Amino acid sequence: MYVxxxxxxxxxxxxxxxxxxxxxxxxxxxxxxxxxxxxxCARCAKQCMDKTIEGLIAPPPPPPGSSHLLLKPAG
Known part of the structure; x- marks a missing residue:
C-alpha cells in the first residue's frame, strides 16, 4: 500500500x-x-511506523491452528 x-x-x-x-x-x-x-501522509506513516515498532518489541503470535499448552507451575 502506498503511504x-x-x-x-x-x-x-x-x-x-x-x-x-x-x-x-x-x-x-x-x-x-x-x-x-x-x-x-504523516498520520498513516506514523501508524505504520508504530505498528512495526510494536512488532519488534512484542513476541509474534502463534501460527493459526497451532496448539500450544500453557504449563502451570507445580504447587
Missing amino acids: CVCRAVTEKQIETAVHAGARHLRDLRTGLGIIEDCGR
Whole structure:
C-alpha cells in the first residue's frame, strides 16, 4: 500500500526503515522524503511506523491452528 503518494513511498519501505533504526517521523522524512510535500501522509506513516515498532518489541503470535499448552507451575 502506498503511504506517501507524493514520494511513492510504500508501507514496506517504512517497515524496512524501522528495521534499519527509524523511530521518529523525522527519521522517515530524512530517509524516505515523506511529509516534505503536502504532509497528508504523516498520520498513516506514523501508524505504520508504530505498528512495526510494536512488532519488534512484542513476541509474534502463534501460527493459526497451532496448539500450544500453557504449563502451570507445580504447587
